Amino acid sequence: MNNRAEIMNDMAVHLKAPAHIPDRELQRFLDQVFDKYGYDFRNYSHASLRRRLRHRLMLSGIDDFGDLEAKTLKNRQFFNTILLDLSITTTEMFRDPAFFMAFRDEVVPVLKTYPSFKIWQAGCSTGQETYSLAILLQEEGILDRGLIYATDFNATALEQARRGVYPTELIKQYAAQFHRAGGKGPFSQYFTSRYDSVLMDKSLRRNIVFSEHNLATDGVFSEVQIVICRNVLIYFNRTLQDRALSIFHQSLGRRGFLCLGAKESLLLSSHRRDFEVVRENERIFRKKTG
Amino acid sequence: MKESLEKKRGKGTHKSLLPPGIQKDIQADAIVIGASAGGLRAIGLILSSLPASFPLPILVAQHIHPDMNSLSVTLMQEKCQIQVQEGIDKEPINAGVAYLAPPNYHLLVECDRTLSLSVDERVNFARPSIDVLFESASEVFESRLIGIVLTGANKDGAEGLKFIKANGGTAIVQDPNTAEYDAMPKAALEATSVDFVLPLEKIAPALLTVVGQRRQA
Numbered sequence: 038m039n040n041r042a043e044i045m046n047d048m049a050v051h052l053k054a055p056a057h058i059p060d061r062e063l064q065r066f067l068d069q070v071f072d073k074y075g076y077d078f079r080n081y082s083h084a085s086l087r088r089r090l091r092h093r094l095m096l097s098g099i100d101d102f103g104d105l106e107a108k109t110l111k112n113r114q115f116f117n118t119i120l121l122d123l124s125i126t127t128t129e130m131f132r133d134p135a136f137f138m139a140f141r142d143e144v145v146p147v148l149k150t151y152p153s154f155k156i157w158q159a160g161c162s163t164g165q166e167t168y169s170l171a172i173l174l175q176e177e178g179i180l181d182r183g184l185i186y187a188t189d190f191n192a193t194a195l196e197q198a199r200r201g202v203y204p205t206e207l208i209k210q211y212a213a214q215f216h217r218a219g220g221k222g223p224f225s226q227y228f229t230s231r232y233d234s235v236l237m238d239k240s241l242r243r244n245i246v247f248s249e250h251n252l253a254t255d256g257v258f259s260e261v262q263i264v265i266c267r268n269v270l271i272y273f274n275r276t277l278q279d280r281a282l283s284i285f286h287q288s289l290g291r292r293g294f295l296c297l298g299a300k301e302s303l304l305l306s307s308h309r310r311d312f313e314v315v316r317e318n319e320r321i322f323r324k325k326t327g
Numbered sequence: 328m329k330e331s332l333e334k335k336r337g338k339g340t341h342k343s344l345l346p347p348g349i350q351k352d353i354q355a356d357a358i359v360i361g362a363s364a365g366g367l368r369a370i371g372l373i374l375s376s377l378p379a380s381f382p383l384p385i386l387v388a389q390h391i392h393p394d395m396n397s398l399s400v401t402l403m404q405e406k407c408q409i410q411v412q413e414g415i416d417k418e419p420i421n422a423g424v425a426y427l428a429p430p431n432y433h434l435l436v437e438c439d440r441t442l443s444l445s446v447d448e449r450v451n452f453a454r455p456s457i458d459v460l461f462e463s464a465s466e467v468f469e470s471r472l473i474g475i476v477l478t479g480a481n482k483d484g485a486e487g488l489k490f491i492k493a494n495g496g497t498a499i500v501q502d503p504n505t506a507e508y509d510a511m512p513k514a515a516l517e518a519t520s521v522d523f524v525l526p527l528e529k530i531a532p533a534l535l536t537v538v539g540q541r542r543q544a
């Protein structure tokens with residue numbers, strides 16, 4: 038990533054004017070991408086999209102946004118690159134440990150009263166969040182009763198998630214966050230180490246189903262007791278946020294829980310009255326009855 | 328105070344006096360500020376020198392440890408007359424309010440002048456990154472943006488300030504000699520031609536001059 042930033046800095050030196058992408062052109066590009074490939078980015082945060090596309094312009098040495106558009110529409114492989122550019126997969130294990138702690142305190146006790154339960158984790162990226170959840174449920178002794186549907190629209194990320202292999206250099210940070218999230222025993226019991234990577238334990242994988250689902254174009258997934266969707270809605274505009282929240286609301290069974298990212302809120306959405314707040318700061322909500 | 332403004336033209340050349348009338352073409356709808364090491368104090372000094380009626384929104388990217396949380400917002404608000412708050416995703420940007428990027432999130436500006444947060448990878452090892460804020464604000468406000476780079480021990484903000492200049496905006500850099508850490512102001516001065524190089528305590532008065540003039544115009 039650092040390399041990439043440096044390359045971009047170097048290239049920026051040679052640019053006469055900044056690659057400025059007018060909103061009109063961006064919208065046309067997104068329309069065409071949707072028509073041609075069926076991926077709908079039209080209601081994503083344009084500021085974020087523009088930043089990614091500007092980087093791609095610089096990296097591929099294309100000066101004109103119109104040329105990038107033409108290449109994207111003509112060349113499927115190049116579109117795949119763009120697709121990866123536009124899907125931000127940064128993630129961690131036990132990101133925001135306070136959330137997992139709150140989940141333990143508020144949600145797990147309810148889950149323990151169910152003979153079986155389903156969790157839908159939308160936007161699972163490369164799987165770190167999913168394995169974190171599985172570890173937590175295992176610790177609480179209820180993983181066997183649960184089924185985790187982990188979905189994302191990025192097939193490449195899902196493939197990595199299924200593999201469950203992560204660089205060893207990240208484990209120290211993950212372990213620290215695991216303990217801050219209330220994790221007890223040694224973190225190392227959940228994976229086997231290889232040279233420079235670790236492989237997540239098979240027992241965690243048993244109750245996870247990774248599959249493709251696009252929150253912008255697909256519908257209700259399945260009836261579940263819990264929806265977890267963190268750090269995805271910030272990439273959407275209000276329209277798309279509302280669409281996703283509708284799907285979550287419909288998917289949730291009676292008194293189901295909805296968990297969002299630390300800076301995502303229901304406050305501005307049309308769904309704020311459908312949920313009650315369980316934990317304000319940790320963004321845990323619960324579907325109201327009726 | 329006009330006399331005290333320093334104008335820098337071209338790379339590395341400082342001109343000591345602001346030519347009369349230089350401010351006439353500064354028209355701004357927003358201000359972006361970037362700071363790193365030593366920044367909380369520097370930002371606090373600027374924001375606390377602005378009146379409650381300050382007519383522009385101010386967007387701030389301060390490198391901060393993720394665990395610091397919203398503490399800095401509370402501390403800052405206590406000292407300031409203008410409203411200080413954490414930037415909230417998809418909230419409209421209002422004049423007279425300073426929005427601080429939350430720790431561990433980039434802060435961006437949408438075309439409809441609302442805010443967006445993102446967890447994109449770090450840029451210049453930083454999240455929030457000053458470059459990210461500056462570039463996205465520049466695309467929206469174009470020439471009507473003032474970018475300010477303050478103290479810091481890295482080079483975040485330099486590319487962003489260059490972008491602001493290329494879009495016709497105004498660039499202010501804290502005089503490296505008065506900065507707690509001079510690397511960041513120096514990197515900004517290296518990267519682009521800057522309109523004003525000012526000691527910290529002169530920055531708020533300069534903003535008031537520019538904005539005051541705009542209101543009379």
Ligand SMILES: C[S@@+](CC[C@H](N)C(=O)[O-])C[C@H]1O[C@@H](n2cnc3c(N)ncnc32)[C@H](O)[C@@H]1O
Binds near residue numbers: 189254269
């Ligand atoms: C920043 S990551 C968050 C990962 C994880 N939830 C976390 O908080 O650490 C955002 C994820 O959302 C996914 N995403 C973006 N748009 C989506 C969509 N329309 N449908 C499903 N997933 C999407 C991206 O592919 C990416 O993996």
